[in-house]
Amino acid sequence: MSANDGFRVVENATCTFCGCVCDDMILKVQGDRIVEAKNACVLGKAWFLNHQIESRPVALIEGQPASLDEAVERAAQILVNARYPVVYGLSDTTCEAQRIAVAIADWIGGCVDTTTSVCHGPSGMAFQGVGEVTCSLGEVKNRADLVIFWGCNPAESHPRHMTRYSTMPRGLFVPRGRKDRTVVLVDVRRTKTAPAADIFLQIKPRRDFEALWALRALVKGVEVDPRIEEDTGVSLRQWRDLAERMKSCKFGVLFFGMGLSMTRGKHLNVEAALALARDLNQFTKFYIKPMRGHGNVTGADNVVAWQTGYPFGVNLARGYPRFNPGEYTTADLLARGEADAALIIASDPLANFSQPAREHLLRIPYIALDPKETPTTRHATVAFTTAVYGINVAGTVYRMDDVPIRLRPALPSPYPSDEEVLRRLERRIRQLLGIGTNLHPNPPRNSHVERAFS
Amino acid sequence: MQPTWILIAGRTTRQGTSLNESKFGSEYLDETQTLYMNVEDLAQLGLQPGQLVRLRSVWGAAEVRVQPDKRGELPRGVVFLAYGDASSRLMGADTHGTGMPDSKGIEVVVEPLNIGSPPGAIHERSGAAT
Numbered sequence: 001m002s003a004n005d006g007f008r009v010v011e012n013a014t015c016t017f018c019g020c021v022c023d024d025m026i027l028k029v030q031g032d033r034i035v036e037a038k039n040a041c042v043l044g045k046a047w048f049l050n051h052q053i054e055s056r057p058v059a060l061i062e063g064q065p066a067s068l069d070e071a072v073e074r075a076a077q078i079l080v081n082a083r084y085p086v087v088y089g090l091s092d093t094t095c096e097a098q099r100i101a102v103a104i105a106d107w108i109g110g111c112v113d114t115t116t117s118v119c120h121g122p123s124g125m126a127f128q129g130v131g132e133v134t135c136s137l138g139e140v141k142n143r144a145d146l147v148i149f150w151g152c153n154p155a156e157s158h159p160r161h162m163t164r165y166s167t168m169p170r171g172l173f174v175p176r177g178r179k180d181r182t183v184v185l186v187d188v189r190r191t192k193t194a195p196a197a198d199i200f201l202q203i204k205p206r207r208d209f210e211a212l213w214a215l216r217a218l219v220k221g222v223e224v225d226p227r228i229e230e231d232t233g234v235s236l237r238q239w240r241d242l243a244e245r246m247k248s249c250k251f252g253v254l255f256f257g258m259g260l261s262m263t264r265g266k267h268l269n270v271e272a273a274l275a276l277a278r279d280l281n282q283f284t285k286f287y288i289k290p291m292r293g294h295g296n297v298t299g300a301d302n303v304v305a306w307q308t309g310y311p312f313g314v315n316l317a318r319g320y321p322r323f324n325p326g327e328y329t330t331a332d333l334l335a336r337g338e339a340d341a342a343l344i345i346a347s348d349p350l351a352n353f354s355q356p357a358r359e360h361l362l363r364i365p366y367i368a369l370d371p372k373e374t375p376t377t378r379h380a381t382v383a384f385t386t387a388v389y390g391i392n393v394a395g396t397v398y399r400m401d402d403v404p405i406r407l408r409p410a411l412p413s414p415y416p417s418d419e420e421v422l423r424r425l426e427r428r429i430r431q432l433l434g435i436g437t438n439l440h441p442n443p444p445r446n447s448h449v450e451r452a453f454s
Numbered sequence: 455m456q457p458t459w460i461l462i463a464g465r466t467t468r469q470g471t472s473l474n475e476s477k478f479g480s481e482y483l484d485e486t487q488t489l490y491m492n493v494e495d496l497a498q499l500g501l502q503p504g505q506l507v508r509l510r511s512v513w514g515a516a517e518v519r520v521q522p523d524k525r526g527e528l529p530r531g532v533v534f535l536a537y538g539d540a541s542s543r544l545m546g547a548d549t550h551g552t553g554m555p556d557s558k559g560i561e562v563v564v565e566p567l568n569i570g571s572p573p574g575a576i577h578e579r580s581g582a583a584t
């Protein structure tokens with residue numbers, strides 16, 4: 001951090017808006033605003049430059065301002081008295097906060113689930129079935145000579161992915177950068193990513209599985225019926241050409257998006273892609289990675305997996321973890337009317353869940369933690385305003401390639417972090433349940449938060 | 455039987471930037487209530503850019519405004535809507551044992567409404583796309 005012309009400059013700050021987690025931000029800070037975000041893309045700029053200290057109470061109980069202690073008390077009472085609570089969200093907060101959220105789910109015997117279940121949850125299921133031939137984005141940058149994007153649109157959802165990691169940068173074994181790479185896009189829509197690709201294959205909607213399975217056959221030298229064109233919208237000649245490119249590249253990588261995981265077939269689509277990448281390793285080095293959306297959704301998978309053994313959709317009611325997507329995932333728990341309370345951290349299910357799920361959430365008591373006002377915080381029984389991870393709060397996040405990155409916050413916030421609120425909540429829950437409160441030391445008290453809100 | 459379109463919900467740059475301002479702001483609401491359609495499909499339905507339509511899936515319905523797709527992005531028969539309240543209303547609750555409702559590739563019908571009324575999701579859960 002350095003002072004410069006009345007501004008403070010924060011170097012090597014990290015943008016947590018998307019899964020690229022770019023950690024080369026140079027932020028100019030004036031007062032409590034970030035006035036410039038060098039190196040940020042259009043989404044990153046919107047993330048940093050719209051940051052402002054909200055003029056909201058630190059907590060609201062049924063819409064009325066409350067102190068932090070009052071809100072923690074009410075939230076703890078809701079959770080310990082629930083019979084089937086769910087802890088949900090977690091993809092836009094630090095790993096440190098995620099850890100405590102898992103502990104809370106464990107103490108109250110509820111489910112813990114993350115926004116992964118409604119983005120790459122099916123991919124998580126497919127990883128268990130097939131495995132993932134994985135590599136870091138650093139390896140892609142230095143080695144990849146064939147880059148395939150399938151069912152994703154990095155130009156709009158991960159704008160620096162191509163320039164920083166995958167297609168443009170010069171690397172050790174691709175010294176001429178873009179010129180040394182072939183870039184392929186497979187998608188239903190001719191998106192903004194299409195002009196960045198050498199080859200664009202426009203497939204019919206909901207035909208990804210058929211296309212991927214045909215590619216597996218072609219890679220193995222099995223004949224494919226030319227009517228594949230009727231099924232997929234892409235000719236056998238084009239699929240054959242792609243299969244040959246995949247086999248003959250030196251280092252290939254397939255990045256896939258929710259075009260596979262959110263479309264009919266879901267985990268089976270992803271399994272087909274994973275199996276294709278695995279098969280290709282008989283011929284060359286070939287890798288596959290999902291394009292992860294939220295800044296720390298990858299961290300959420302990692303934390304929930306290292307704490308419970310499973311990445312999302314985990315039930316802890318019996319005192320040991322059980323994993324069953326479709327049963328313990330939040331979209332289902334709510335839509336079926338099963339959950340009777342919820343703790344929602346850094347996510348907005350009232351904006352993006354199905355209507356039956358949203359209607360049930362509105363019927364049950366729930367607690368929401370979010371820096372901003374959202375449809376979910378507006379209707380929460382208890383809403384906490386929290387500091388923004390990466391901008392106000394330090395901690396660890398995982399980039400989409402599972403590389404952990406330490407956050408360097410730019411400016412303080414008068415609001416507590418998610419981690420601090422969750423620590424207090426976890427401690428109060430243990431007190432109410434009579435579970436060894438000496439297991440953990442007292443939560444660190446944040447003195448400026450105490451002064452401002454207690 | 456009304457013709458059906460395949461709806462793809464997804465991210466857009468504008469949806470991403472405007473949600474950083476506010477999910478209650480006009481830009482976010484406008485972006486998440488705009489349906490993009492192939493120009494020939496628009497002509498087939500006799501729709502004008504900016505016209506209000508009702509989208510119906512087997513699970514729900516929402517009112518949005520139509521616009522021609524950008525740069526010829528969409529093939530005929532495919533429509534696009536940025537993630538938001540309207541796209542969520544069209545999603546089914548069933549996740550087929552995955553936790554993930556069908557959010558892309560949903561069949562919808564597109565019904566023209568009067569020009570001039572403001573967009574907004576309609577509060578209806580059923581209504582078959584026939």
Ligand code: SF4
Pocket residue numbers: 015016017018019020021022039040041042043044045158159160161
């Ligand atoms: S690509 Fe993603 S992480 Fe990088 S600056 Fe843009 S929004 Fe932020």
